[in-house]
Amino acid sequence: PHEIGAGARYSTVAAQSIIARTYALRNRRRFNVDGYELCADTHCQVYFGINQTNPVADRAIAATKGLVLTYNNELVDALYSAATGGVSAPFSDVWNGSERPYLKAVVDSPYSLWNLSQKSLADEQNFREFMNLKQGFNETDNSYLFRWKYNNSLKQVNSHLQRYLKKTKHPLANFTTIEHMEVVERSPAGRVLKMAVTTDRGMLELSKNEARSAFGPPRSTLFYVDPIYDKANQTLKGYVFVGGGFGHGVGFSQHGSQNLAKLGWSAEKILSFYYPGTQIQPLNNSIIFWQNASALVTP
Numbered sequence: 001p002h003e004i005g006a007g008a009r010y011s012t013v014a015a016q017s018i019i020a021r022t023y024a025l026r027n028r029r030r031f032n033v034d035g036y037e038l039c040a041d042t043h044c045q046v047y048f049g050i051n052q053t054n055p056v057a058d059r060a061i062a063a064t065k066g067l068v069l070t071y072n073n074e075l076v077d078a079l080y081s082a083a084t085g086g087v088s089a090p091f092s093d094v095w096n097g098s099e100r101p102y103l104k105a106v107v108d109s110p111y112s113l114w115n116l117s118q119k120s121l122a123d124e125q126n127f128r129e130f131m132n133l134k135q136g137f138n139e140t141d142n143s144y145l146f147r148w149k150y151n152n153s154l155k156q157v158n159s160h161l162q163r164y165l166k167k168t169k170h171p172l173a174n175f176t177t178i179e180h181m182e183v184v185e186r187s188p189a190g191r192v193l194k195m196a197v198t199t200d201r202g203m204l205e206l207s208k209n210e211a212r213s214a215f216g217p218p219r220s221t222l223f224y225v226d227p228i229y230d231k232a233n234q235t236l237k238g239y240v241f242v243g244g245g246f247g248h249g250v251g252f253s254q255h256g257s258q259n260l261a262k263l264g265w266s267a268e269k270i271l272s273f274y275y276p277g278t279q280i281q282p283l284n285n286s287i288i289f290w291q292n293a294s295a296l297v298t299p
Contacts, residue, residue, distance in 0.1 A: 004254055006054045009261035012254075013060040015270045018280060019078035019252055022068045025289060026075040060267075066282045069271055071102045074288040076278055080252035083145040084108045085222040085245025086130065086137045087121065088274065093191040094209050094221065094248045102275045105189035108256045109137045110263060121190030124183075128224060130190065131244060138256030145246045145255060150217035151228065153238040154178065157215060161197065164214040165204075175199035181239065183211075183224060191249070192221040209248065220245035251275060 004016040069076045077091070077100050091103040107114050113136050121127045131147070139146040152160075158177055165173035177200050184205075185194035195206040212218045223243025230237050252274040260270050268280055281287065 004057075006056070008056070008254075008258055010056055010060060011265060011267045011270060012257045012261040013056050014064050014267035015252070015257055016080075016254070017057070017060045017064045018067050018069055018267065018271065019080060021064070022070075022075050022078040025068065025283075026077065028289075064267070067280050068283055068287065069275060069278050070281050070287060071100075071275075071278050073281075073286060075290070076100070076102055076275060078252070078275075079103065079248070079250040080254060080274075081220075081245070081247030081249050082253075083139050083142060083220075083244075083246040083255045084249045084253045085146060085220055085243065086133070086139065087114075087116070087189050087222070087249075088251060088253065089189050089191050089221070089249040090187070091250055093187040093189055093193070094250055096208075102278050103250055104276060105187075106274060106276070108139060108253055110260065111136050113137065116188060120188045122186045122188045124186070124224070127186060127190045131222075131224070131242065138259040139245075139253065141259065142255045145219070147244045148219060148242075150241045151238060152215075152217055152241065154236055155238075157239050160216045161199075161214050170204065172199060172201050172204050175201040179236070180227075181225065190222055192223065195225075215241070217241040218243055220247060220249050222249060 004013055008016070069078055079091070086108050088104075088106045088108060090105055091097065091100045105116055107116065113133065114130060119126045121130055134140065134147065137146065154177065161178065162173060162175065165175075179198045179200060181195065181197040183192050183194070184196045185192075187193050191208070192211045193208060195211040197204050197206065206214050209221060212221050218241055220243060222245045223241050226240050226242070227236055228238045228240055229235065252271070257270050257274070260273065265273075271278065271280065
């Protein structure tokens with residue numbers, strides 16, 4: 001209940017219940033080395049205890065009891081975020097590792113607003129055109145998450161990057177100022193894959209989610225950045241970050257799914273939209289939990 005909120009519609013909560021259960025079961029061995037199964041915050045899944053539940057969540061959990069989301073009879077990597085910004089991200093757009101065939105780019109709209117195969121968002125002009133679209137998406141009711149714009153002074157941008165580089169023990173952490181930065185590679189879903197930053201001490205490259213972690217403003221990797229110059233003498237004053245979404249943007253959109261529920265979509269239809277090719281199944285002995293055929297479950 002704490003991941004999706006008390007005001008969500010029933011089919012959204014039912015969908016969240018299925019993927020929360022799937023995520024917990026698939027990841028139960030993830031932290032074995034640390035002596036626990038899952039944490040109760042956004043690093044894993046948010047949980048505040050049984051004292052803060054609600055009737056809609058209780059009904060959805062009971063109605064979906066034992067149901068999980070699978071692909072080829074294996075529990076899916078049931079990733080989700082607050083908002084996609086209009087297009088979900090494939091797994092490899094954000095993290096390194098093997099691709100998940102059911103985690104692909106999906107235009108987050110019930111309508112045919114954009115054809116990614118014809119107008120790839122890897123093209124910067126296409127990407128900026130896409131980011132100018134404001135209507136018809138599932139998340140437009142949450143405008144502060146769907147689209148955002150942040151002007152940062154050069155001092156602020158320098159401070160954010162210095163903090164990140166010191167934390168990661170980067171050799172250029174002692175730079176004084178950024179001289180230039182730009183997105184140099186995007187995925188077909190528009191996500192930043194590589195960002196080049198030139199400082200007074202040398203150049204560095206930020207990959208994928210590093211571009212989001214290194215600076216304060218970006219709420220996701222679905223953004224572009226432009227320099228801000230002083231009108232009088234054309235010296236660099238800062239950068240403007242323009243983007244969309246909140247979180248990694250992979251898989252299910254918590255805010256987007258609420259619009260689909262409002263349109264009358266069932267939990268099953270919502271999940272098939274965000275995780276193409278998947279199936280909802282009751283737990284049984286044949287389901288693979290963790291890419292390991294011996295990890296079976298008793299119903």
